[in-house]
Amino acid sequence: MDFSPDSSNPNLNITIYPDNLDPVTEFELSDYLMLDGGVFEEDSSSQSIASSEKGLGGANEISAREKKLEQRHRVAFITKSEIEVMDDGYKWRKYGKKPVKNSPNPRNYYKCSSRGCNVKKRIERDRDDHSYVITTYEGSHNHYSPFTVYYNQMPPNAWT
DNA sequence: CGACTTTGACCGGCGC
DNA sequence: GCGCCGGTCAAAGTCG
Numbered sequence: 243m244d245f246s247p248d249s250s251n252p253n254l255n256i257t258i259y260p261d262n263l264d265p266v267t268e269f270e271l272s273d274y275l276m277l278d279g280g281v282f283e284e285d286s287s288s289q290s291i292a293s294s295e296k297g298l299g300g301a302n303e304i305s306a307r308e309k310k311l312e313q314r315h316r317v318a319f320i321t322k323s324e325i326e327v328m329d330d331g332y333k334w335r336k337y338g339k340k341p342v343k344n345s346p347n348p349r350n351y352y353k354c355s356s357r358g359c360n361v362k363k364r365i366e367r368d369r370d371d372h373s374y375v376i377t378t379y380e381g382s383h384n385h386y387s388p389f390t391v392y393y394n395q396m397p398p399n400a401w402t
Numbered sequence: 403c404g405a406c407t408t409t410g411a412c413c414g415g416c417g418c
Numbered sequence: 419g420c421g422c423c424g425g426t427c428a429a430a431g432t433c434g
Binding site: 333335 | 405408
């Protein structure tokens with residue numbers, strides 16, 4: 243299993259402290275989807291995510307694509323939260339915003355602001371239920387979180 | 403003053 | 419070949 247920012251970050255508990263809301267805002271991790279290898283399928287709520295795989299005829303082409311794009315590790319989280327951007331321990335720099343077709347909500351694009359770290363993050367609200375936020379990570383961090391001091395069992399070559 | 407947002411422009415891939 | 423669409427760039431503005 244590859245290194246993903248959330249699953250290996252014990253700092254991500256279910257309590258966050260946004261600036262402009264109540265001091266304690268809870269959100270439930272209602273579901274998460276592992277997109278590694280392109281094995282991902284859902285009916286319609288994830289249409290926009292699945293559409294990024296459009297043009298692929300079958301699983302064979304997906305594996306070929308995986309060879310070509312070695313660093314295409316994608317993990318999508320669906321969280322129930324009032325805010326889109328939550329502090330998961332990393333600093334994210336927004337670099338784009340696009341309106342999503344079939345949805346009244348925009349989609350935001352973030353990058354990890356650490357130098358040499360190419361992790362990207364895409365955040366959009368669920369089209370059907372505005373209380374859900376879809377967060378898609380792409381890539382793996384090559385550094386630790388500024389807040390993470392728990393590097394005990396991490397092999398040094400985990401992200402090389 | 404540096405780091406980050408914002409926002410429209412730009413670009414490449416794909417369908418028609 | 420053209421236009422749509424999803425993703426990225428970059429200049430200007432904003433914030434701490």
